[in-house]
Amino acid sequence: MSGVAIAFWVLAAVAVVTSLLVITSRNPVASVLYLVITFFCLAGLFVTLHSHFLAAIQVLVYAGAIMVLFLFVVMLLNLGTPQWFDVAGTPVKFAALVLGVGFVGALVAAGVGDFEPGASGPAAGVDPDVLGSTEAIASALYSAYYLPFLVTALLLLVAMVGAVVLARRER
């Protein structure tokens, strides 16, 4: 097995196990931390795909900022006692099992068993060191995809203004 394949299987296994632990652990703070580990593994997978910029952003935004806010909220609410919105009833568990098995079945049917990590590199003529670099992503975003980029930026701005309006104290 090549180094990339070993890295892929280790990271993928850890990601799957920790994401299962996210939904099975009783302690919400532990759930948040398991999710952080999952995000780390995803960042590692991006690195094996030569997407260094995306990996850094994954850690910076998801693991470093969003999950800190999650942790913040979980700690303040002091969850842990059963709440009305806990989905632990037997019918829900059964439905989750059916859906999960169905999802894995669909993946196998789609040919996930033949997958070989690192077998297909970047397209011919593309330098793998340049592929996911900051420069490559920036030049793609600001030239070929400038319109979607601007629309996304506008959407985020609208959401931000909305959040400020909602959070503003009544005068």
Place this chain on the structure above:
Amino acid sequence: MDWTGVGISLLKAFLVFFGVVNTVPVLVWAERRGSAFIQHRLGPNRVNIGGFTLLGLVQPLADVVKFVWKEDYVPAHANRAFYVLAPVLLLVPAAMTFAVIPFADDIVVAGRQITMQVADLNIGILYVFALASLSVYGIVLAGWASNNKYSLLGGIRSSAQMISYELALGLSVVGILMIYGSVQLDDIVHGQGEHLFGFLPKWGVVTQPLAFILFLAAVFAESNRLPFDLPEAENELVVGYHTEYSAMKFAIFFMAEYMAMVTGAMLIVTLFFGGWQIPWVESAELQAAVGAIPAALLQLGSFSAKLLFFLWLFIWVRWTLPRFRYDQLMRLGWKMILPLALANVFVTGLVLYFT
């Protein structure tokens, strides 16, 4: 496999880590001496070896002995696993950040090009920010796992503060990235070797003075140092998130704080003060004049001198300025630094476009 290359990388990683770890006790000593000097107090003058206090340098040794032998106490109501995990989570990112800082220019020895940084990543500064954003977990978890209301308040304060100032930290650097056209720290340092108007070093502080001030403020907030040490404000929160920690666990928090200080100072030097550049001395000419390895050592000396100045600045500020109030801190971060950083990016863009 290129075993010599692997050996050189391991050696670099070891040397950098060794250097940084050993900066910590020296900094603690400098902090004690500095506080005594600034506030007209006595400072460490009792601990001695055979009557010699060595300017107080024996004090860190005594501190270490005390940390190791003190009772390692875990409060009864603490969440034990997270309580033990928290200091580790704080120390690991703090110790990993140095990997991308260049300490000298690349040298060629025996036909092999050696970069004077542990890892030359093409994401450069983003790696530093990604790791810096993780250091908040240690503080938040320490506060929560201690199961103490002062600790929890400290942890919550720090999470809000660090997220707020991370934005300021990232945005204030954007102007620098635009001027030097790279996110890689060695490119930025190389770019700072040029001169403006023939005599002024093209350092970041010359081209981006506003960004430097904003970055400096954000670095102080990110490393939880006075005047922004709200997470541990001792008159309100005892000492905040590490109230319940003792012995080596407390020492690790202490070390992580000082390492964060070193990281901050290294970033300031690298981004705004030319890194290893010696003013008015071209790196290539220096290497030709004195040889590759002495040139690298001279540049390392230049870097260290600048670094030591900024570490002293951290101590100087801590013992001079009073602490901010929490609402003042938030107002400064969101209503002053953030808009100014955005304006700085805009103006830099305009200037670059028209020149």
